[in-house]
Amino acid sequence: MNKSVGIKDVAAAAGVSVTTVSHVLNDVVYARVGAETRERVHEAARRLGYGPNRLAQALRTQRSGMIGFISEEIATTPHAGRIILGAEETARARGYRIMIINSTSTSSQDSRENDVADLLDRQVDGILYATMYHRKLVVPKNLVGLPAVLVDSEDISHTVSSVIPDEIAGARSAVQTLIDAGHTRIGMLNNTDDVPATHSRLKAFKDTLADAGLPYHEELVQSEASEVPGGHQAALRLLKTPSRPTAVFCYNDRMAMGAYRAAGELGLRIPDDISIVGFDNQQLIAENIYPALTTVALPHYEMGAWATENLIDAIEGKTDLQLFAAHPTLLPCPLVLRDSVASPKHQDASSRAAPGSPTHANT
Amino acid sequence: MNKSVGIKDVAAAAGVSVTTVSHVLNDVVYARVGAETRERVHEAARRLGYGPNRLAQALRTQRSGMIGFISEEIATTPHAGRIILGAEETARARGYRIMIINSTSTSSQDSRENDVADLLDRQVDGILYATMYHRKLVVPKNLVGLPAVLVDSEDISHTVSSVIPDEIAGARSAVQTLIDAGHTRIGMLNNTDDVPATHSRLKAFKDTLADAGLPYHEELVQSEASEVPGGHQAALRLLKTPSRPTAVFCYNDRMAMGAYRAAGELGLRIPDDISIVGFDNQQLIAENIYPALTTVALPHYEMGAWATENLIDAIEGKTDLQLFAAHPTLLPCPLVLRDSVASPKHQDASSRAAPGSPTHANT
DNA sequence: GGACGTGGGAGACCAATGAACAAGTCGGTT
DNA sequence: AACCGACTTGTTCATTGGTCTCCCACGTCC
Numbered sequence: 024m025n026k027s028v029g030i031k032d033v034a035a036a037a038g039v040s041v042t043t044v045s046h047v048l049n050d051v052v053y054a055r056v057g058a059e060t061r062e063r064v065h066e067a068a069r070r071l072g073y074g075p076n077r078l079a080q081a082l083r084t085q086r087s088g089m090i091g092f093i094s095e096e097i098a099t100t101p102h103a104g105r106i107i108l109g110a111e112e113t114a115r116a117r118g119y120r121i122m123i124i125n126s127t128s129t130s131s132q133d134s135r136e137n138d139v140a141d142l143l144d145r146q147v148d149g150i151l152y153a154t155m156y157h158r159k160l161v162v163p164k165n166l167v168g169l170p171a172v173l174v175d176s177e178d179i180s181h182t183v184s185s186v187i188p189d190e191i192a193g194a195r196s197a198v199q200t201l202i203d204a205g206h207t208r209i210g211m212l213n214n215t216d217d218v219p220a221t222h223s224r225l226k227a228f229k230d231t232l233a234d235a236g237l238p239y240h241e242e243l244v245q246s247e248a249s250e251v252p253g254g255h256q257a258a259l260r261l262l263k264t265p266s267r268p269t270a271v272f273c274y275n276d277r278m279a280m281g282a283y284r285a286a287g288e289l290g291l292r293i294p295d296d297i298s299i300v301g302f303d304n305q306q307l308i309a310e311n312i313y314p315a316l317t318t319v320a321l322p323h324y325e326m327g328a329w330a331t332e333n334l335i336d337a338i339e340g341k342t343d344l345q346l347f348a349a350h351p352t353l354l355p356c357p358l359v360l361r362d363s364v365a366s367p368k369h370q371d372a373s374s375r376a377a378p379g380s381p382t383h384a385n386t
Numbered sequence: 387m388n389k390s391v392g393i394k395d396v397a398a399a400a401g402v403s404v405t406t407v408s409h410v411l412n413d414v415v416y417a418r419v420g421a422e423t424r425e426r427v428h429e430a431a432r433r434l435g436y437g438p439n440r441l442a443q444a445l446r447t448q449r450s451g452m453i454g455f456i457s458e459e460i461a462t463t464p465h466a467g468r469i470i471l472g473a474e475e476t477a478r479a480r481g482y483r484i485m486i487i488n489s490t491s492t493s494s495q496d497s498r499e500n501d502v503a504d505l506l507d508r509q510v511d512g513i514l515y516a517t518m519y520h521r522k523l524v525v526p527k528n529l530v531g532l533p534a535v536l537v538d539s540e541d542i543s544h545t546v547s548s549v550i551p552d553e554i555a556g557a558r559s560a561v562q563t564l565i566d567a568g569h570t571r572i573g574m575l576n577n578t579d580d581v582p583a584t585h586s587r588l589k590a591f592k593d594t595l596a597d598a599g600l601p602y603h604e605e606l607v608q609s610e611a612s613e614v615p616g617g618h619q620a621a622l623r624l625l626k627t628p629s630r631p632t633a634v635f636c637y638n639d640r641m642a643m644g645a646y647r648a649a650g651e652l653g654l655r656i657p658d659d660i661s662i663v664g665f666d667n668q669q670l671i672a673e674n675i676y677p678a679l680t681t682v683a684l685p686h687y688e689m690g691a692w693a694t695e696n697l698i699d700a701i702e703g704k705t706d707l708q709l710f711a712a713h714p715t716l717l718p719c720p721l722v723l724r725d726s727v728a729s730p731k732h733q734d735a736s737s738r739a740a741p742g743s744p745t746h747a748n749t
Numbered sequence: 750g751g752a753c754g755t756g757g758g759a760g761a762c763c764a765a766t767g768a769a770c771a772a773g774t775c776g777g778t779t
Numbered sequence: 780a781a782c783c784g785a786c787t788t789g790t791t792c793a794t795t796g797g798t799c800t801c802c803c804a805c806g807t808c809c
Contacts, residue, residue, distance in 0.1 A: 027506070029796055040758050046797060054755055074507040078445050079796035082763045085686040089485070089508075097471050101464040108460050111488045120508065122452070123476045123484050143390070145452075145483065251674040277674060284676055287650075307464070307670045311614040311640060313647055325682070354484060392764060403790050408766060418788055442764030445795050467751095 028071045035046040036067035044068070048075070081146060084135030090119050090334065091142030091150040093135075097125045100155050101305065102323045106174055109327025110151055117335050122147060128155065128345070135163040144211070145171075149334045152176075153327075157187050158218050170329040170344060171338045175323070177219075177351045184347035186326045186354060190220055193319040193356025194272070197300045198319065200358055201270040204237045205366040208299060209237070209269035212257045212278045213250035224302065228272055251275050255282025262289055262297070269367035276305045276318055279363075283312055294365035304359050315361035322354040329354060391434045398667065399430035407431070411438070448624020451482050452504030454513040456498075460488045463518050464668065465686045468703040469537055472513055472690025480698050485510060491518065498526040502542060512697045515539075516690075519582050520550050533700045533707060535693040538587075538686070540582075540714050547696070547710035549689045549717060553583055556682040557590030557635070560663045563680065563721060564633040565598045567661060568729040572600070573631035575620045575641045577612035584637070587665065591635055612637050615649055625652055625660070632730035639668045639681055642726075657728035667722050678724035678726025685717040692717060 030048075034041045039060060046054035047064045056064075067073075081087040092110060097103050111121050122145065124138050142150055149170035154160065159177045164181060173185030201209050201241060213227045214221045225244065232239050245261045247253030255274060258281055261271065273279035279301035291297045293314055301318035302307060309316040329352065336342035393411075397404040397743035402423060409417035418428075430436075444450040455473060460466050474484050485508065487501050505513060510532035515525065522540045529546060536548030564572050574591045577584045588607065591663045595602050608624045610616030617636060621644055624634065636642035642664035646656060654660045656677055664672060672679040692715065699705035 030798095031796080041797075042758060042760095042799085046757090047756090051799085055754090057756060060756080074503060076445075076796050077508045078441050078450060079763090080798075082439075082441050082445055082765090082796080083798045085763075092486075097467050098469075098475065101467070104460050104462075104464070104467055107486070108488060111460070111486055115487070120504075121486050123455075123470070123474055123486050124478070125471060140437060141483075145440045251676075276671075280674055305670060307668060308674070311643055311671070313614075351804080394764080404765080405791080406789060409789090412766085414767080418786085420788060425789080439764050442767080442795090445797090446764080446766045448795075737768080 027076075028073045029076065030073070032071055033064065033068045033073050036071060037063045039064060045287045069215065072323075078178045086338075087146040087148055087149045088119050088143070089122050090331065091124065091139075091147035092121050092153065093124045093126050093138050093142070094153045094155075095126050095128045096112075096155045097123070101307065102303075102321065103153070103155060105323035106153050106327035109324035109329075110331045111327075113328045113331040114335070117332075119148070119331075119335060121151075132161070132163065136165050139165050139169075146156055149339045151327075151330050151334060152183075156218065157190070160294055170334055172334045172344065173351075174326050174330045178348070181349055184344045186329050186333075186351070186352045188321050188326070188356050189353035190223035191227045192353075193321075193358075194224040194302065195231045196356075196358045197302065197319045198228055198231040198272050199235075200360075200364060201272060201298060201300060202231070202237070204270070204330055205362055206268075206270040208243075208266065208268040209270045209272060210243045210245070210261045212254055212261065212273045212282060213244055213246040214269060214274040214278075214382065215246045215253075216249065224272075224274060239349060243268060247278070249278055249285075251277050251281040254278030255284050256281070257287075258282035258285035262286065262291065268297075270364070271300075273299060273301045275303045276301040276316060277310045279305075279316055279318070280308055280312055293362050295368065298364040298367070298373075300364060309359070309361065314363050317361045317364045318359055320359050325354050366382055390435045390439075392439065393436070395434055396427065396431045396436045399434060400426045400744075402427060404561060411436075429448070440468040443578070447695045449701075450509040450511055452485050452508070452510045453477055453482050453694065454487065454502075454508075454510035455484050455516065456487045456489050456501050456505070456513065457518075458489050458491045459518045460481045460486070464670070465666075465684065466518060468686035469516050469690035470542045472687035472692075473537075473570060473692075473694045476691045476694040477698070480695075482511070482694075482698060484514075487640035495524070495526065497592045500691040502526045502528050502532075514690075514693055514697060515546075519616065520553070520583055520586060533697055535697045535707065536690050536714075537693045541711070544712055544717065547707045548714045549692050549696075550714045551684050551689070551719050553586035553719065554590045556684075556721075557665070559719075559721045560665065560682045561591050561635050562598075563595040563663060563723075563727060564663060565600070567633070567727055568633075569633040569661060570600055570627065570730075571606075571631040572633045572635060573606045573624045575617055575624065575634060575636045575645060576607055576609040577641075578609045578614065578616075587635075587637060592707070610641070612641055614640050614644040614647075617641030618647050619644070621645035621648035622651075625649065625654065631660075633727070635663060635665075636664045639664040639671045639679060640666075642679055642681070643675055657726050658731065661698055661727040661730070672724065679727050680727045681722050682719045682720050682726045684719055688717050705741050 030041050030044050033045045044064050047056050047061050052371050094103055114121050126138055150174055153174035154176040154226055156176050159179045161179050162183050171183050173183055213225055229239055242264055245257035247257040271282055279299055282299055286293055286297055293299055300317050304318045304320035309318050337344045391403045393407050407427050410419050410424045439467045458464055477484050489501055514535055516537035517539040518540050522542045524542050525546050534544055534546050557726050576588055579615035592602055605627055608620035610620040634645055636645055642662055646663055649656055649660055656662055664679050667681045672681050702709045
């Protein structure tokens with residue numbers, strides 16, 4: 024096409040050397056250039072529509088202004104988009120761009136190392152490594168020593184810094200909002216996978232109950248696969264216990280969706296007969312089921328932003344990421360209030376709605 | 387850190403010149419290098435873990451191997467992830483990488499041009515421009531003439547090639563599946579926005595009815611905002627008409643979700659009393675509502691892949707994108723069969739389920 | 750006439766590619 | 780015996796688009 028304009032075109036147009044053009048356009052402090060020459064250069068650059076070739080620049084300065092972003096399963100979860108967005112926006116604000124590589128949670132350690140090497144060949148200044156849910160992983164070994172931050176996961180050996188959601192605090196606030204509404208018999212629908220969230224959310228559940236002086240019974244926690252059918256099954260078991268809880272804290276929004284169905288089948292209205300809170304704030308679900316679900320948001324955007332901000336600080340020598348490596352940084356999980364929580368009806372806990380009685384369907 | 391190895395390190399290790407290393411590593415056809423030397427070079431490169439500096443390479447060859455991806459609202463729709471994934475995977479398979487820039491549908495024409503210029507400064511070989519839903523747009527003027535493909539939108543002036551979903555065929559197959567199940571009174575819940583999909587899906591609805599010799603009545607189409615509440619309202623109107631349809635084609639899955647709620651409230655079971663088909667195949671909804679929703683999938687992954695494949699072909703001179711510019715390329719929208727469609731019960735159409743009768747909740 | 754200040758340029762360098770050229774070998778020719 | 784290609788095997792050098800470290804020319808001042 025139209026041969027793109029280079030610095031030498033600007034130099035010729037302004038009648039100066041390329042060195043001078045570089046000096047004025049980069050505002051080099053030690054450069055001594057007359058005001059009039061300066062103006063000529065700027066004018067010529069503007070007129071020709073000059074933009075520096077970032078590759079040539081990168082080659083010389085050893086700084087590409089590019090950040091590699093390795094993400095597992097970019098597409099399987101809407102959350103990934105939020106992380107990318109957080110990373111992209113803060114990177115851009117600081118003059119960096121994001122180069123994306125998609126990986127899978129099942130890919131071999133070798134292939135992970137290749138992804139890193141690949142990015143390194145392209146001279147990225149740093150690497151963001153994101154997983155699709157919070158977990159502990161062994162990082163590719165060529166990642167250590169580099170400016171790098173893990174997003175939504177922890178390095179099992181604690182050599183790479185990382186940022187994760189504060190599950191405990193988030194789960195506590197979810198349970199607390201139930202307690203604050205006056206509930207004293209609260210159940211939980213938990214996940215069966217051995218991931219950090221399963222344990223932290225359960226621990227937060229127990230601790231919050233204990234702090235409030237509320238009793239905890241084994242049968243109040245029912246576990247199943249963390250999908251809608253699992254939530255449905257677990258909720259059915261939970262809601263059929265002799266002393267039915269008046270509120271349920273769900274491992275995630277999908278299980279909560281299953282709980283909605285179970286409640287509907289048992290003729291229980293939400294939130295009148297039973298309050299429900301979820302986790303994850305998957306908008307498509309939480310906003311759209313009826314009544315809208317009160318849940319805990321995962322700070323995906325914020326994690327992407329935090330990781331990028333600190334990665335760039337490290338790249339620019341303003342921070343030492345090693346300082347963060349020992350412990351993951353925790354970001355708050357804010358409670359999102361919607362319509363699925365209410366005060367329990369003050370009547371004898373044994374008075375149950377007759378199954379099959381007229382009721383609104385919960386969608 | 388460890389000074390990364392360059393071609394000259396390999397050259398030194400193998401006892402040859404850098405040119406020779408370049409020649410053997412790139413398998414340059416006209417290079418005459420002895421087999422033994424070749425082996426020495428390969429061995430040295432392997433031993434040192436050499437990988438070429440892609441930036442230097444790009445500078446010299448005027449080909450960066452990078453594709454710019456401008457996406458509107460990366461995070462607002464899960465669909466964007468599928469497009470990115472399709473683009474990333476096919477790009478990677480061909481040795482290219484994706485550089486992402488997030489834009490917004492509200493950003494000014496100037497800012498769009500800046501995004502393109504930005505990518506150009508970084509020497510991308512081509513540009514993918516994706517929107518979050520199918521629409522017509524005026525492209526940044528510095529995009530024309532470049533290797534570029536629009537994903538999920540059309541250039542209003544038809545100068546840039548693009549790929550979009552085949553809405554018509556997709557909608558037809560949705561309606562047809564209802565007809566094939568034996569339905570003769572079919573309603574539609576449509577969107578109120580003036581976007582291409584609103585018109586194509588309606589047209590496909592009417593045409594398919596006509597082709598099957600089925601009558602079309604105005605009151606069979608109810609329009610509202612294309613979200614759950616809109617679907618709920620529109621479905622309520624539609625299902626309360628004197629001659630209630632036995633099947634409903636919904637503009638999208640969110641409206642279908644609203645229809646589920648309306649059906650539940652009216653004591654209508656899906657699919658026994660009413661069959662429903664959606665559009666979009668938003669997995670979080672379609673797979674999780676009860677019963678699972680039969681719907682039409684939008685080929686996001688495929689559009690990303692097609693666009694990238696053809697963009698790279700154009701970059702490599704194997705294709706002329708101008709050939710595609712006049713008409714957008716249509717990709718099929720496959721029907722995804724789940725559980726929300728059944729044959730209508732063969733009884734008098736006036737026998738209605740009594741509202742409020744015992745029923746499963748539809749979640 | 751040396752020191753100093755001002756305005757600007759030459760040329761190396763970053764890590765590669767690629768066109769042109771050079772050195773060594775060998776068989777054949779005159 | 781000397782020379783002449785032809786072939787093999789590598790190397791030299793310019794180039795890509797910038798940045799950056801000197802360096803130089805010219806005035807001026809004391």
